[in-house]
Amino acid sequence: MSSHAAAAHGAHGAGHDDGHAHHHYTTTGLEHRKIAIWAFIGSECMLFASLISTYLIYKGRSIVGPFPHTEWVNEAGVVFKPILNIPVTSASTFVLLMSSLAMVLALQAVQLKDTPLPDGANWWTRAQRSSQGWLLMTALLGMTFLGFQAFEFASFVHEGLTIKTNLFGSTFYTLTGFHGAHVTAGVLWLFTLLFIDRKRGLGPKDELIVDIAALYWHFVDVVWIAIFTLVYLIQ
Amino acid sequence: MATIAAPSLASAEDAYAENSGIWSWITTTDHKRIGTLYLWTALFFFLVGGLEAVLIRTQLAKPNMGFVSAETYNQLFTMHGTTMVFLAIMPLSAAFFNYLIPLQIGARDVAFPRLNAFSYWVFLFGGIFITVPILFQVAPNGGWFGYAPLTTNQFSAGPNIDFWVLGLQILGISSLAAAFNFITTIINLRAPGMTLMRMPMFTWMSFVVQFLLVLAFPPITIALFFLLMDRFFGTTFYEIAAGADPLLWQHLFWVFGHPEVYILILPAFGLVSEVLPTFSKKPLFGYNVMVYSGIMIGTLGFGVWAHHMFAVGMGPVADSIFSMMTMLIAIPTGVKIFNWIATMWSGEIRFTVPMKFAIALIAMFTIGGISGVMHSSPPADLQQTDTYFIVAHFHYVLFGGSIMGIFAGIYHYYPKMTGRFLNESAGNWHFWLNFIGFNLTFFPMHFSGMLGMPRRIYTYDAGQGWDLFNMLSTVGTYILVVSTSIFVVNFLRSRTRGLKAGNDPWGAGTLEWSIPSPPPDYNFAQIPEVTSRYPLWDLKDPAKTAGIAHSHADSATITDAHAVPVHEETERHTAKSLGIPMPFPTSKPFFTALAMVSMFSGLLFRRSGHDSIALTVVVGGALLFVSGLYSWLTSPLE
Amino acid sequence: MSSDTKHAAHAHPDGWTYVKVGVILTLITVIEVWAYYVPALVAHPFFNPGLIILSAIKFATVVLFYMHLKYDHRLFRVLFTGPLIIAGCTITALLFLFHHFKTVS
Amino acid sequence: MSKLRLRHAAPALLVAVFLLALTACGTEYPNSTFNRHTDFNTSIDALWDRLLFWGTIVFVFVEAALVVTLIKYRKRAGGPEAKQIHGNAALEITWTAIPAVILVLIAVPTVKTIFETQAPAPAGALKVEVIGHQWWWEFHYPELGITTANELYLPVGRTASFELKTKDVLHSFWIPQMGGKRDLITNKSNFMWFTPNADLQSSVWNGFCTEYCGTSHANMKIRLYTVQPDEFASWAAHQAKPAVYPAAEPATPATPATPAIPAARGAQPTPAPVEDVGYMFPTADLPDHVIPKTPTPAGLTYDDALLAQGDPTAGQLGFMIGGCIGCHAINGLPGAVSTIGPDLTHIASRHTIAAGLFPNDGPHLARWIKNARLMKPGILMNTIGRGQYDPLLKITQEAGLDDKQIADVVAYLQKLK
Ligand code: HEA
Ligand code: HEA
Ligand code: CUA
């Protein structure tokens, strides 16, 4: 039954592994934190909905450039090219997608920790057990994404677009910056898990704490999927 | 994090023993004590908001009064609205969520007790943050919905609006954290057999409210964040010169604002749905429909926000759609009104004080609802919007609805919380003066409004035909002061002098009445196994509930080793003697909240040009906050 | 609750499935970016709706597989789709109100 | 049981008060919305009647049902026991359906009226631009080349079509007796129109700013004069001309500094003859409710005897040295072209100053010039009287005009019919 399942992974806190196995009854047999994280994700939908709406509402309303998809010539006759850099962003989008893949494999690795390896397991089967490897890879990919974003922001500023320049600048930096902040929090979270994994090893009993981190991480990825299309590709 | 680590628990036993003193309140994780904190704090803020209203009404008693200055008046009504909405009614509701939900669903605490404490402390610090400036005449002055561009640097260079932006941001975090907590609690901590369709109506309405909170606060968080960025970092979200559209703020605000009004009313609806059946000696009429209508109200509430903007020129199509969506809400709300009346119909109505307040809610909210429907017709609303007719509407729903319902709840649950009754005759004085004062204050506003009086004016000229109505309103307010004072005295005195109340002083039917008053810290010595909506009536007076078709569909089969059939617990034990693990007291939520609030307040230094101090405080606060979080999350709960 | 979470955990797809999903996501992204560089496509009235549909597919794929909503307790589906629908409607309504869609009025 | 009786007397009392007040909607309520002076308000009022009708029915029904229930089923010694009824599908469907029907009966005329009142203004409408400022109103008649402030003239029987804009924050334009309001929104134009009934006598109405716009939001009022077409024509013809004072000196034909001022106005070489000042709503006919009664601030004193000695020519100079010219336009006075403050070209033809806050007479004008910020909190117009304390800047005005100079300026302004 599901209550049994809850018992199996009833850990109380990330560092709380004193092993006392008593668990609390829950109505659904599900873990509190998993319900909370889904509720949180639901709430985040409205948060990003507000940000994305604002970006779209203000799209094309900036009085001065630079603009995302069109050229702009200022009073002094200086030409500003369309500012969005699609190739770079496509690359960072790909990186974030791959980090989601790494994350889901990290969760799987934690779930499989105690399942004995079959005889003659190939490298892939072995690799799938490496929770530390996948967690590290997720975090690194996340940091790569942040690196891309830092590069993007820096080059935009260089090209004359700051958060104060125009409506596009304000909405663009705020929307992508909010997302970047989420990624940053996720990277911190991943390193925390990695730290625990190195210290005491994450196993199936820790499925929950990895699962909720993974849900958060995938959600941040999913938001980027929407942003990439709505901000970068649609003109 | 030395400060946080300092009060580390020498031994958990000692901590259990210590149950009084300020420190025990700061470190408590008991949902009942947190509920009590919410109740006291919110009642205090209610008095503050009321006092502001008294000053407002004094200034408006007669034309061309010079009691307060224009600037002061503007701060007063802004703070009155903000205080009543965010610091009085919402936390009063939160007091009941905290106190009652675990008791009603047969749980020992909420899902995340420490998060719960965190929510309270954030609320308290946020409330202080936003209220204190009024003592220095720099309180927010942009109205409770702070329309841009009046709130931008260009038109509001002082720190007034900074307090508002940061304060609301802080309060929002408190509400969100609490909402995640209660969603989880209600989904996951119901006693065995307590299916969704057996939950008490207060828990149900609270459940709906938590979703409204979770979905409505993000838009205002974002809207406020934009304003914060504009004010502190020079972005252009609401800057006229950059071509900003002020309607952006309005839409984002009201996407939050309208669900917010249902956040304010649904808990009160829940409370009277507990009171009315109890004092009619009958189960709630049409329970299922009451549940569905609550959900309907909540859902539709997200599709009507632009009815606050009929005068902004959205165009006939948008006006029509939002008008009709708004009207739709009258249907589920009407169902509630009629079902309440039907609950009393054929009952044995006892006119206790809580019952009187509950009945007053039905009578008075209906008036506010009807004027609401009058606003929902855009051409007619063009004559009503931003006049005292609107002020009449929202006080009829907020005071006549939320406040009446909350008073019903306070009189009803005071015996459970304290073990003593509030004095009945003082309660009657309170009720009648309140009822008369309320109507005298707000009914005339329908007239002053339709006779042309705009709202938010600190003065008005003589001979406009408004003098009589304003005088009546002011007199009514003074009656409210008297009635509220009676309540305050009664509330304070009855704690020690009230008549003693037993477990179940009113003969109610839900779980919270099966345990001692006040409940022991562990709530239920044994988790009850629930088989109906009114388990206590099944036990004591089965005739009342015999006819209810209870759903047995889900989770009724799940049993917990500790569950026992519902019974009345008369004996008091300690958690220790029962072997019930209790959360450790901890000051971590308190300090984490403090760190977070200081992080926000650091921005204020930017206004005064001290950027390096600002940076230090913000970054320092953020670091303390994160380390507080780590230290909290890595320490065991119990 | 009939679905057994422990059991469901085992019903999770294995690593290869995740990789395949990753490949699909990458392919869709490639198509999107490719389309961006074909002026004839960009000019087509179905360009924007097309991109939105593609990204919605990606969105759903990640949610269903990586966030294993497809295999998980139905409660989570409700907790996610409810807010998602409200968020979607809010965006649509706001864009309508700010005249991003041509209306008859 | 006396409590019980009081309890159900209350709603009945409310209804009584309500009806009583409704019948009392007479002249003593000068800003009442219950009237049909325009097409716009006729539509609204018809809708209102319907809302009130159904609202009253619902109200009476609910409160009656409540009171009957309370009386009938109150617990009595020896009374009947509670009958356990837990629901009734048929009933619940009924009280879902009936409100739905009522709402349809409200919604249909609502939508009809929305489209009716928001249709484009009929052809031949008189165009008026309304520009909101913190805290006064600027009115332009683009077709007539008129700019005025706070006081608006409209001919009866002709549609007035307003284009609403704001220079700063949001405001809202509302004249209760003419119809609904419409917000003035930054970076956007809003529209509204109404037609004062052709059979209206020449009369005056109060209007208000109804969107909270900062400190003096309460003091941002409007006077609307609905006058007969010929009166309007006379008024308009005069208002379009430059200032009537000074009579002799021809104005320098300078090109207007700001495009906001129509070219035709600045270029008028000779001022109109002094005696022809066009139509102005007769002071004697002003109803009481349009005469401001705002008290002047206690600390602000001025010896009104000085006003009799005011010299308009000196005042014209004072208008320049006092700095007035930096903010106020006077068509015909060289250099007075600023649009920061209200246009004063025909200030003396207005009955009020400061957006309806004070009557336009010598004593009030003098005090206004001496310390406008004391007269009206928060405003842009600075304190000009010498030695006066400026409550906004929190400094004492050391330069500025003395009381005699102020009297001169007042005399000058009073010439500007
Ligand atoms: C507790 C809070 C609360 C509640 C519950 C409501 C409920 C409703 N409100 Fe109200 N409202 C506010 C708080 C609330 N409101 C506030 C604070 C403001 C002003 C904000 C500001 O500007 O500062 C406001 C403003 C406001 C406006 C904007 C007015 C304006 O500024 O121009 C409108 C417009 O449609 C409106 C409509 C409604 C409607 C239709 C309901 C409905 O939900 C009411 C439904 C209930 C009934 C109708 C009664 C019972 C029903 C029956 C008995 C059935 C039969 C009835 C009929 C067929 C009519 N409200
Ligand atoms: C949420 C609930 C709520 C409640 C309960 C109230 C309660 C009251 N309100 Fe409030 N009001 C609002 C919400 C509320 N209001 C909002 C949202 C606005 C809009 C703000 C805006 O425009 O931005 C508003 C605006 C508003 C206005 C319009 C101001 C304006 O537009 O210029 C007025 C005017 O009369 C008013 C009056 C009152 C009065 C007299 C009460 C009374 O019922 C108050 C009764 C309470 C008391 C009388 C308690 C007093 C007790 C004491 C003083 C005891 C002494 C103290 C101690 C022992 C410490 N309110
Ligand atoms: Cu202008 Cu209020």
Ligand SMILES: [Cu+2]
């Ligand atoms: Cu609303």
